[in-house]
Amino acid sequence: GAVVSQHPSRVICKSGTSVKIECRSLDFQATTMFWYRQFPKQSLMLMATSNEGSKATYEQGVEKDKFLINHASLTLSTLTVTSAHPEDSSFYICSARDPGRAYEQYFGPGTRLTVT
Amino acid sequence: AQTVTQSQPEMSVQEAETVTLSCTYDTSESDYYLFWYKQPPSRQMILVIRQEAYKQQNATENRFSVNFQKAAKSFSLKISDSQLGDAAMYFCAYERIQGAQKLVFGQGTRLTINP
Numbered sequence: 001g002a003v004v005s006q007h008p009s010r011v012i013c014k015s016g017t018s019v020k021i022e023c024r025s026l027d028f029q030a031t032t033m034f035w036y037r038q039f040p041k042q043s044l045m046l047m048a049t050s051n052e053g054s055k056a057t058y059e060q061g062v063e064k065d066k067f068l069i070n071h072a073s074l075t076l077s078t079l080t081v082t083s084a085h086p087e088d089s090s091f092y093i094c095s096a097r098d099p100g101r102a103y104e105q106y107f108g109p110g111t112r113l114t115v116t
Numbered sequence: 117a118q119t120v121t122q123s124q125p126e127m128s129v130q131e132a133e134t135v136t137l138s139c140t141y142d143t144s145e146s147d148y149y150l151f152w153y154k155q156p157p158s159r160q161m162i163l164v165i166r167q168e169a170y171k172q173q174n175a176t177e178n179r180f181s182v183n184f185q186k187a188a189k190s191f192s193l194k195i196s197d198s199q200l201g202d203a204a205m206y207f208c209a210y211e212r213i214q215g216a217q218k219l220v221f222g223q224g225t226r227l228t229i230n231p
Contacts, residue, residue, distance in 0.1 A: 034135045034218065043207060045162075057216075091159060097217075105219060107161035 008109035021079045021111045023094030029074035030096035038091040049075045084115040118143045122222035148210045149211045152193045156204040179205030203229045
């Protein structure tokens, strides 16, 4: 089956610094990737939709200047949390859509971000 | 906007028994997809089953089946012969077909399997 990886799986950073999370589709080309945020014991909240070669579409209430998304290739999307604050600590999950398998998203294993 | 509601925060079932998880949704669309995802303690999201709204027949995947009631906007998941490995958070999700295709998740139901 289709595989999506995320790196790093865990990251700790100091308040005020930036951190980058990578999402890769390993065995297919993903024209569309999605970034989610999940707080403890809560559901997934879509942050943005990333299309290769174009600007990401952010959901209402998500600060695009704080959460920078780049989808530079068909297999890689990155999420950069800029000027991180403790309230940005969360579990971030990406997913990718395989055009060859209509209407199915494949999820990465997630990245736990802790801002101290 | 579409919404998905899971009214059971927690459910438990005896091993080998059957359990049904509830999900309702709200949409004005006629064509859409519905999904059940499983999130075990590893936090990896796993697709359990998918239903196309234009199909009347309920989807089935081995021990997992759905009861799709389009008019009632209800989409429940039945797990038969529950196994210890079924313990997880289960999320119901909706995706429209036309326009912006993105998943809308319910709040989740935590399923515990009692040995």
